[in-house]
Amino acid sequence: MNLNATLIAQIVVFFILGWFTMKFVWPPIMKALDERAAKIADGLAAADKAKADLALAEKKAVEEMRKARESAGDVRATAEKQGAKVLEDARAEANRIIAQAREAAEGEAAAAAQRAKQDLREQVALLAVAGAEQILRREIDAKAHADLLANLKQELQ
Amino acid sequence: MAGNAPTASEYVVHHLTNLTLTGKAQQDVVDWSVINIDSVFWGFGLGILTVVVLWRLAQRATSGVPGRFQGFVELMVEMVNDQAKSIVHSAESRKFVAPLALTVFIWVFLMNFMDLIPVDLFPMIWENGLLPALGGDPAVAYGYMRIVPTADINVPLGMSISVLLLCFYYSIKIKGFGGWIHELFTAPFGNHPVLWPINFIMQMIEYLAKTVSHGLRLFGNLFAGELLFVLIALLGGTATVMGFIGHLIAGSIWAIFHILIIVLQAFIFMMLTLVYVGQAHESH
Numbered sequence: 050m051n052l053n054a055t056l057i058a059q060i061v062v063f064f065i066l067g068w069f070t071m072k073f074v075w076p077p078i079m080k081a082l083d084e085r086a087a088k089i090a091d092g093l094a095a096a097d098k099a100k101a102d103l104a105l106a107e108k109k110a111v112e113e114m115r116k117a118r119e120s121a122g123d124v125r126a127t128a129e130k131q132g133a134k135v136l137e138d139a140r141a142e143a144n145r146i147i148a149q150a151r152e153a154a155e156g157e158a159a160a161a162a163q164r165a166k167q168d169l170r171e172q173v174a175l176l177a178v179a180g181a182e183q184i185l186r187r188e189i190d191a192k193a194h195a196d197l198l199a200n201l202k203q204e205l206q
Numbered sequence: 207m208a209g210n211a212p213t214a215s216e217y218v219v220h221h222l223t224n225l226t227l228t229g230k231a232q233q234d235v236v237d238w239s240v241i242n243i244d245s246v247f248w249g250f251g252l253g254i255l256t257v258v259v260l261w262r263l264a265q266r267a268t269s270g271v272p273g274r275f276q277g278f279v280e281l282m283v284e285m286v287n288d289q290a291k292s293i294v295h296s297a298e299s300r301k302f303v304a305p306l307a308l309t310v311f312i313w314v315f316l317m318n319f320m321d322l323i324p325v326d327l328f329p330m331i332w333e334n335g336l337l338p339a340l341g342g343d344p345a346v347a348y349g350y351m352r353i354v355p356t357a358d359i360n361v362p363l364g365m366s367i368s369v370l371l372l373c374f375y376y377s378i379k380i381k382g383f384g385g386w387i388h389e390l391f392t393a394p395f396g397n398h399p400v401l402w403p404i405n406f407i408m409q410m411i412e413y414l415a416k417t418v419s420h421g422l423r424l425f426g427n428l429f430a431g432e433l434l435f436v437l438i439a440l441l442g443g444t445a446t447v448m449g450f451i452g453h454l455i456a457g458s459i460w461a462i463f464h465i466l467i468i469v470l471q472a473f474i475f476m477m478l479t480l481v482y483v484g485q486a487h488e489s490h
Contacts, residue, residue: 059364067306084269
């Protein structure tokens with residue numbers, strides 16, 4: 050418990066250590082702290098912004114989806130309309146082709162019937178002549194009775 | 207310690223005597239030719255340890271994710287910085303005062319911490335190991351070793367006088383030399399010729415009381431702590447079962463309690479440093 054020159058030494062050391070800390074210790078630590086504070090502030094701001102962006106994007110996505118649904122509905126309606134029209138056209142075309150075919154077939158059938166009738170008629174005439182020949186058992190000049198035969202043929206028509 | 211076993215009184219006195227440059231215990235109460243080697247060695251050594259560790263950390267301080275040690279130091283830096291901001295209102299002064307307060311806090315804590323090291327450990331190493339190895343005889347001279355610098359009155363008082371000098375410096379810097387002298391004579395009672403000497407005496411008493419109480423508060427706590435550890439060691443020194451158990455129990459209790467004291471005293475010393483410097487900035 051004696052006062053001596055240690056006191057003076059302590060005063061000198063006190064200021065040296067204080068100066069050293071001020072010069073070499075305090076500034077880098079404070080710089081690191083301030084930088085970290087700035088980083089955290091930036092990070093928080095970025096997070097807030099991201100959140101806002103996300104909300105906006107979600108809203109946009111919903112809007113887009115709604116639009117897409119709407120346009121899909123339009124497309125479907127158009128497609129349905131078009132499909133119905135195509136079906137209608139096809140049906141009409143088919144009917145037309147069927148009618149045409151039927152007409153052609155009917156014409157052909159009629160012509161065939163006509164031809165058959167004609168053949169039949171000619172054969173009937175020949176048969177008639179042959180029949181008559183046999184019935185009459187006499188010679189009939191076909192040529193001399195051509196007119197008669199033609200008349201008969203005409204009547205059969 | 208060498209030779210015959212010392213009496214209790216000799217043991218205590220021996221533990222409270224500083225190792226001086228002359229090798230003998232100081233005789234006069236005040237002797238400016240004497241210097242305590244042990245206090246200077248441990249005090250300066252711990253101070254250097256403080257700033258070098260802090261400096262090494264500051265070199266690789268990252269603004270990214272801090273390690274545990276950096277986090278711990280940052281905690282202290284933030285604590286000191288917050289205190290400095292609330293007490294010293296000049297940002298310019300804080301550039302020196304805040305780092306100083308940080309160093310004072312850690313340094314004083316480490317010096318106080320030496321009190322928790324077993325009281326006889328370093329004196330034993332010194333007197334029975336190092337000193338004879340260096341060719342000295344502890345019975346003749348240099349047979350002393352005190353490792354708690356803050357329990358040597360020169361150290362706390364040296365620091366409190368440093369704070370006083372800082373107060374003078376900032377008073378003059380902020381108020382100007384004339385302004386400061388004017389304040390010395392006109393505060394706290396007012397500007398009247400009759401009041402001048404009273405004001406001046408009041409101011410001197412204030413400065414003296416601040417400085418002495420600042421230093422002696424730390425010294426008293428640590429000196430008492432050291433003394434108690436020495437007395438508890440005496441209990442174990444009786445080499446009886448009761449003495450051993452008593453040493454164990456009393457030593458444990460006092461050491462645990464002392465952990466609180468050394469941190470608290472370091473904190474108080476730092477806070478008062480800030481408060482006194484802060485007061486130097488204020489005009490009455």
